[in-house]
Structure formats: structure tokens, C-alpha cells
Amino acid sequence: MALLTPFSKVPELNTATVLLVENEEELQSKLANALVQYKKDFNVNVRLARKLPLPVENKETRPRIDLIVFVVNLLSERSLQSVESSLAHLHSDCFLGKVCFLVTDARCGSHTQERLVSVRKLAASHQCPVLCAEHRTVDGVNAAAVRLLNILKVSAGMSPIATTALYLSSLTRCSVTSDLEED
Amino acid sequence: MDALATSILNRIIRRIPNKNIESLLKKWNCLSADQLRALDYTRPKWMIVEHIVSFCEENRLNLKHITTLEMIYHIENPNQGTWHACQLAEAQDDAVCVELTQFKEQFKAHLHGVIRHISIKMKKHEDEAIWIRIAWGDNFSKPNHLKPTYVVHHLHTSYVFISNLMVKHKIFLCQALVIATKHGYIKDGHLSTRSLTAMRDLLLRHYQQVFPNEHSRIPQERNTLSSHPCIGKEHGDHEEMRHQMSCEAFGHSPSPKLETAVYRLETRYRGNGNNTLSDREEFFRGVVRFSSSSLLDSLRHCVASGMAEGPVTPLLSAIIQRGRNYFVITDKSPGVSSQASAQRA
Numbered sequence: 138m139a140l141l142t143p144f145s146k147v148p149e150l151n152t153a154t155v156l157l158v159e160n161e162e163e164l165q166s167k168l169a170n171a172l173v174q175y176k177k178d179f180n181v182n183v184r185l186a187r188k189l190p191l192p193v194e195n196k197e198t199r200p201r202i203d204l205i206v207f208v209v210n211l212l213s214e215r216s217l218q219s220v221e222s223s224l225a226h227l228h229s230d231c232f233l234g235k236v237c238f239l240v241t242d243a244r245c246g247s248h249t250q251e252r253l254v255s256v257r258k259l260a261a262s263h264q265c266p267v268l269c270a271e272h273r274t275v276d277g278v279n280a281a282a283v284r285l286l287n288i289l290k291v292s293a294g295m296s297p298i299a300t301t302a303l304y305l306s307s308l309t310r311c312s313v314t315s316d317l318e319e320d
Numbered sequence: 321m322d323a324l325a326t327s328i329l330n331r332i333i334r335r336i337p338n339k340n341i342e343s344l345l346k347k348w349n350c351l352s353a354d355q356l357r358a359l360d361y362t363r364p365k366w367m368i369v370e371h372i373v374s375f376c377e378e379n380r381l382n383l384k385h386i387t388t389l390e391m392i393y394h395i396e397n398p399n400q401g402t403w404h405a406c407q408l409a410e411a412q413d414d415a416v417c418v419e420l421t422q423f424k425e426q427f428k429a430h431l432h433g434v435i436r437h438i439s440i441k442m443k444k445h446e447d448e449a450i451w452i453r454i455a456w457g458d459n460f461s462k463p464n465h466l467k468p469t470y471v472v473h474h475l476h477t478s479y480v481f482i483s484n485l486m487v488k489h490k491i492f493l494c495q496a497l498v499i500a501t502k503h504g505y506i507k508d509g510h511l512s513t514r515s516l517t518a519m520r521d522l523l524l525r526h527y528q529q530v531f532p533n534e535h536s537r538i539p540q541e542r543n544t545l546s547s548h549p550c551i552g553k554e555h556g557d558h559e560e561m562r563h564q565m566s567c568e569a570f571g572h573s574p575s576p577k578l579e580t581a582v583y584r585l586e587t588r589y590r591g592n593g594n595n596t597l598s599d600r601e602e603f604f605r606g607v608v609r610f611s612s613s614s615l616l617d618s619l620r621h622c623v624a625s626g627m628a629e630g631p632v633t634p635l636l637s638a639i640i641q642r643g644r645n646y647f648v649i650t651d652k653s654p655g656v657s658s659q660a661s662a663q664r665a
């Protein structure tokens with residue numbers, strides 16, 4: 138099974154690539170636009186996918202991926218299931234600071250709370266951070282893009298202070314507190 | 321003007337928003353220019369109706385003129401009520417030579433021959449459609465102008481669109497149509513919608529069809545968003561293929577606006593969960609009904625966005641390919657487990 142590995146390619150100069158994986162393909166295009174248009178001092182390439190594994194045909198042309206973001210829409214059960222099945226296609230090296238979860242609609246209704254708990258447990262077991270985003274307004278999308286850019290900068294090794302992705306992830310990883318575990 | 325004409329006029333004027341009344345009256349061409357100018361459309365509706373009634377009495381208009389107004393109103397606003405499609409079959413050799421005057425004469429002659437009191441009005445619209453308004457009476461009572469039947473037919477096509485027809489009059493209308501268009505028989509088209517334009521576009525193929533093609537793909541409308549060179553799509557090919565498949569099955573946007581599709585099932589239950597329902601001899605009867613404000617657009621979006629897995633089942637693509645939205649699905653042969661197939665009822 139072809140796994141997505143983080144270190145199998147050579148990085149490009151002053152460039153970072155982020156892979157947005159979303160089953161519904163709605164937020165990812167807006168987020169991609171916000172990411173490339175935001176004023177920053179390094180180049181950002183964005184790859185959009187529905188799920189993993191990625192098509193083999195693109196393997197040669199695909200640049201090295203520095204950050205993989207799984208976008209989960211908490212209103213849809215299928216979104217979470219698709220992310221769970223995609224996680225199996227990642228090499229374990231990726232989980233050292235190169236994977237991040239982005240959830241939307243975390244405040245709408247009761248089913249979303251249960252799914253949020255499942256996402257947090259999933260993220261905690263893989264040592265990854267969880268970001269909550271509001272995707273219906275332009276400001277919300279821009280705010281999510283800025284947060285992703287901060288994480289991306291560290292994962293691509295471009296942070297001026299010697300912060301590595303592994304160190305950042307150990308600070309930002311999702312932790313499941315005991316009251317959640319009692320549910 | 322008698323009470324019947326006044327009530328019909330009342331009904332028409334009440335339905336239209338005030339700003340459209342003027343254009344309708346102009347098309348009607350029965351009121352003089354002075355009278356039209358004198359009407360004030362900012363008044364409440366009942367005042368406008370009273371004015372129009374008084375003008376009609378001045379001009380000595382009668383029921384015939386009012387029914388013409390009603391017909392013009394329906395021609396301008398065809399998408400109300402429920403329309404049903406019927407199909408003429410077995411065209412005789414001289415069916416293509418039927419002309420408008422010949423059609424009119426034969427149609428009227430037949431209906432006047434079988435029913436003593438009937439009122440038929442025919443009008444040819446500029447898009448080659450013949451509109452027929454029929455107010456049915458019987459051998460003893462006058463025609464009922466409050467519940468007229470409307471029929472639309474494009475000459476030399478095999479489709480007829482009917483609205484508001486009662487069952488007891490159906491046989492007379494069908495006979496008249498068959499004789500006037502020189503066909504063998506007429507059958508039910510299994511298509512009913514609220515919108516006449518959608519029905520006409522669907523059956524006469526006025527929508528943008530997409531044919532299966534090895535090479536060319538349709539350009540998607542969403543291309544503008546991802547044209548930034550730094551954004552790349554991993555599953556771009558799959559997306560295009562899904563879009564092509566969905567447009568082949570349901571037409572390119574905008575598609576004719578159907579509201580429902582109904583599938584009546586007369587098949588055997590074949591699930592493996594429930595022991596009491598499966599392995600029975602008799603059929604499991606059910607009705608599956610899809611409803612939407614624009615059904616074909618919704619189905620196309622489901623397939624194009626990947627929510628529904630392709631390839632599109634022929635049961636759904638038959639809506640647009642066979643031009644019907646009522647299907648009866650039966651098992652092919654009793655007792656043998658085989659695929660269900662859609663048949664004409």
C-alpha cells in the first residue's frame with residue numbers, strides 16, 4: 138500500500154506545501170484562496186484532495202508536502218468516517234508534527250458535540266492538534282488560514298527560532314481530559 | 321355582462337400582481353386607449369376590477385371576450401396548475417401534412433358532434449404551439465367556464481400537454497386529438513409537472529444535451545476559483561469525469577425544472593436483515609418519491625460532487641432519457657432472483 142511519506146522528496150527553496158483533505162470539497166477551495174493570497178514572506182503551494190490515498194499519477198509532479206490538514210465537517214457523519222479511513226494511508230513519520238485537524242460547525246447542535254469528542258480522541262491518539270474554524274464568513278476563513286500558516290511555517294522548517302515541527306506538536310497536540318474520557 | 325363573466329374576470333385580475341395587469345389588458349386589445357389610460361393601478365384590486373367591469377359594459381363585451389382574456393393570461397403564465405403529457409402514436413401516412421386549419425376544423429367538428437354544449441377556443445402562439453381552451457357542458461347543461469381544460473400541442477410533434485381534464489371528458493378529448501392529428505391512438509406519457517415550459521423543454525429536447533464522448537470534456541463553471549497557479553487539485557481528473565457523467569445523465573445546467581419523480585415498486589423484498597419480509601411469494605409494494613424544487617439539478621449535483629457513487633443508475637437517468645417521471649418497477653420473472661427492470665405501466 139503506497140503510504141504518504143513526509144521526507145521522501147527534496148524541499149524547494151522558500152516554499153511550503155500544504156495538503157487540504159476534505160470530503161465535501163467546500164471549505165478547501167476557500168481556504169486555499171485565503172492561504173495563497175495572504176501576505177507572507179514565503180511561497181505556499183496548496184494541494185486539494187478528497188481523501189487519501191492520492192492518485193499515483195500525480196506522484197512525480199507533486200511537491201514535498203509539509204503539512205496535511207484534515208478538514209472535518211461536524212455536521213456530516215461521512216466526513217469523519219472519510220478522515221478515519223484516510224489516516225490509514227499516512228506513514229507514521231507524518232504524525233511527528235505534520236498532521237493537523239480542522240473542524241467546522243462545532244457549535245451547531247448536539248450531534249456535533251459527540252463528533253467533536255471523537256475527533257479530539259482521534260487527534261489525541263495521534264498526537265496532533267485540533268483547530269476549530271468558522272467557515273461561513275470571509276473573516277472566519279481568513280482567521281483559519283492565518284492559524285494554518287503559522288503551523289505550516291514551523292512544519293516546513295521556516296521558523297526563525299529553532300522550533301521544529303515535533304516540538305510544536307508536543308505543545309499543541311490535543312489532549313483528552315479525564316472528563317471527556319468518562320463519557 | 322352577466323355574473324359569470326364578472327366572476328371570471330374577478331378571478332383573473334385577483335391573481336395577477338398589479339404591475340402586470342396593464343400589459344395583459346393591452347394584449348387583450350378590447351379596451352380603448354383612453355380607457356386603459358384611465359385605469360389607476362395603485363388602487364386596491366377590487367377598485368380596479370370594478371373599473372374594468374364598467375369599461376367592459378361600456379364596450380358591450382361579453383363572455384367570449386372574457387374567456388379570451390383568460391386564455392391570454394394562461395398563455396402568458398403557463399406554469400400553474402398541473403400539466404400532464406400524452407403521446408400520440410401510430411402516425412398515419414398523411415399525418416405530416418396536417419395543417420393548422422384542417423386540425424382546427426376536424427377537432428371542433430368531432431367535439432361538437434359528440435357533445436351538444438361545448439365551448440372550444442383555439443389560439444396559435446408565436447412559438448408554433450396551438451393552445452386550446454375547452455369548457456365542457458353535456459347534452460343538458462351549458463358549458464362550465466369556471467373549470468376549463470387547456471391543451472397545448474405543437475403540430476407535427478407527437479406530444480400533447482393537458483391541464484385540468486376530468487376523467488369523464490378524457491375519452492372525448494383523446495378521440496378528437498387522434499382524429500384531428502391523423503394518428504392511431506394516444507397513450508399516457510407518465511410525465512406530470514407544474515411547469516409547462518419544463519415539460520415542453522424536456523420532451524421536445526430543448527435543453528442542452530450532453531452526449532458520451534471519448535475526448536472532449538465539458539468545461540466546468542467553477543474553474544475560476546482554482547485558477548491560481550499555486551493551487552493544485554489531486555483528484556482533478558476524477559472530478560471532471562464525475563461532472564461529465566452527471567451531465568450525460570441529467571443534462572447540462574440549466575435543466576428543465578421537474579419537481580417530483582415517483583417509482584412504484586412491485587418487487588420482492590431482497591434485504592437480508594428482516595426475516596419476516598424476505599422469502600415471501602407476494603410482492604413488497606412501496607412507493608419511492610423524489611421531490612425537489614428542481615429535481616434534475618439536484619440529482620446532477622449529487623453525482624457531480626461525489627455524494628452519490630457513479631455510474632448513474634438507469635432508473636434515474638431514464639427520467640430525462642425517456643421523458644417521464646412515473647415508473648413502475650417489477651421483477652423480470654417470478655421466483656428467480658434477478659435484476660429489477662423499469663417497464664412501462
